[in-house]
Amino acid sequence: MKISELAQQAHVPVSAVKYYQREGLLPPADKTAPNQTDYTETHVRRVRLVRALLGVGGLTVAAAKEIIAALDTSPTFDVFGIAQYAMGVPKASGDEPSEKARQRILDLANKQGWDISEGNPGWAMAARALEGMWTIGVELDGDYLSAYASAASTVAAADLGALAKLSDPDRQIEVMVVGGVLGHPLLIGLRRLAQEDSGRKLFPCSE
Amino acid sequence: MKISELAQQAHVPVSAVKYYQREGLLPPADKTAPNQTDYTETHVRRVRLVRALLGVGGLTVAAAKEIIAALDTSPTFDVFGIAQYAMGVPKASGDEPSEKARQRILDLANKQGWDISEGNPGWAMAARALEGMWTIGVELDGDYLSAYASAASTVAAADLGALAKLSDPDRQIEVMVVGGVLGHPLLIGLRRLAQEDSGRKLFPCSE
Numbered sequence: 501m502k503i504s505e506l507a508q509q510a511h512v513p514v515s516a517v518k519y520y521q522r523e524g525l526l527p528p529a530d531k532t533a534p535n536q537t538d539y540t541e542t543h544v545r546r547v548r549l550v551r552a553l554l555g556v557g558g559l560t561v562a563a564a565k566e567i568i569a570a571l572d573t574s575p576t577f578d579v580f581g582i583a584q585y586a587m588g589v590p591k592a593s594g595d596e597p598s599e600k601a602r603q604r605i606l607d608l609a610n611k612q613g614w615d616i617s618e619g620n621p622g623w624a625m626a627a628r629a630l631e632g633m634w635t636i637g638v639e640l641d642g643d644y645l646s647a648y649a650s651a652a653s654t655v656a657a658a659d660l661g662a663l664a665k666l667s668d669p670d671r672q673i674e675v676m677v678v679g680g681v682l683g684h685p686l687l688i689g690l691r692r693l694a695q696e697d698s699g700r701k702l703f704p705c706s707e
Numbered sequence: 708m709k710i711s712e713l714a715q716q717a718h719v720p721v722s723a724v725k726y727y728q729r730e731g732l733l734p735p736a737d738k739t740a741p742n743q744t745d746y747t748e749t750h751v752r753r754v755r756l757v758r759a760l761l762g763v764g765g766l767t768v769a770a771a772k773e774i775i776a777a778l779d780t781s782p783t784f785d786v787f788g789i790a791q792y793a794m795g796v797p798k799a800s801g802d803e804p805s806e807k808a809r810q811r812i813l814d815l816a817n818k819q820g821w822d823i824s825e826g827n828p829g830w831a832m833a834a835r836a837l838e839g840m841w842t843i844g845v846e847l848d849g850d851y852l853s854a855y856a857s858a859a860s861t862v863a864a865a866d867l868g869a870l871a872k873l874s875d876p877d878r879q880i881e882v883m884v885v886g887g888v889l890g891h892p893l894l895i896g897l898r899r900l901a902q903e904d905s906g907r908k909l910f911p912c913s914e
Binding site: 545548549552555556557605608609612613615616617620621622624625626627628630631632635636637638640641643647648649650651652653654656657658659661662663664674675678682683684685686687688690691692694695696698699700701702 | 718752755756758759762763764812815816819820821822823824827828829830831832833834835836837838839840842843844845847848850851854855856857858859860861862863864865866867868869870871881882885886889890891892893894895896897898899900901902903904905906907908909
């Protein structure tokens with residue numbers, strides 16, 4: 501198909517397709533003639549994916565590029581590696597979390613029966629958040645942390661369950677990557693809604 | 708106390724205190740003499756708060772400034788407003804979510820029995836995430852979304868429960884603000900750990 505058809509099917513302007521191409525986010529089209537290119541269904545899917553990552557996913561072009569490169573070059577069905585990669589380590593203070601904070605997360609993971617590796621970036625992320633709380637003198641009790649861990653288990657089981665329903669490995673990878681990026685705002689958005697509700701129920705007089 | 712004592716008690720270098728001050732993140736100290744300033748416990752707490760927001764919270768100076776301004780000027784115990792504010796609306800495509808996506812989130816909230824307002828920014832955030840999924844052809848089933856909503860309820864109840872245990876309203880506001888910012892990486896970090904665990908259990912052969 502022509503670039504105009506590609507743009508139409510992917511619901512973006514032609515200028516967006518050209519931009520993605522300049523940035524190396526799209527695989528090259530087949531050249532059917534010196535001045536004619538032939539795009540395929542694969543391109544439509546890719547344009548949609550890029551649009552989702554840059555738009556609602558809020559990723560920078562550089563981050564989207566890294567993900568696309570991982571998708572294109574991944575030699576094996578390394579879906580977890582790619583997903584971890586795709587979710588990106590958020591900018592935080594460069595400080596390594598303390599041994600005490602890491603240990604606290606490990607205890608929590610053990611209580612949940614999680615089988616996890618040392619290299620999982622979630623570890624440092626959660627430990628640094630804990631430390632930030634400690635910095636301002638907030639000591640979270642075990643119930644609080646257990647509630648967070650059990651919520652994390654619930655969403656992770658849903659994430660992986662949705663993945664297991666797909667039979668095409670390429671599709672699984674794509675969904676894992678996008679789900680990794682978009683599950684984040686979904687969860688945080690719902691948390692805000694639920695906080696308002698909990699707030700109204702707990703502090704009925706504060707409005 | 709002197710600036711050097713303030714820095715020591717808040718575990719930051721003196722240069723950081725000066726920087727926070729230049730950026731308007733610290734209330735002015737009492738001038739005891741033309742060249743001498745007197746910092747108090749309030750300053751120590753504030754420096755710790757700013758450090759947590761900028762460091763582990765990953766906020767920009769501008770975002771931290773807005774939060775600090777809200778804390779300093781909030782005339783009433785408007786803790787929910789401040790917290791919503793503090794959590795910031797993450798950068799996403801400027802597109803308003805479609806009516807269909809908003810409705811889907813409303814249905815989900817109703818099923819959970821949430822009492823929420825139209826203006827809650829979580830709404831647009833969650834709806835846009837859903838739309839991003841639809842863009843790449845992922846239709847999330849009701850079980851998946853219910854799992855996310857119930858996880859959000861679990862953490863929100865823990866957030867508000869922790870808050871209710873504090874008796875000082877100033878402290879409640881502070882914890883709500885920091886918890887709003889730091890609860891986010893805590894949850895996302897734990898989700899990553901739980902995903903690894905779920906992945907190992909669901910796809911034992913993929914490694």
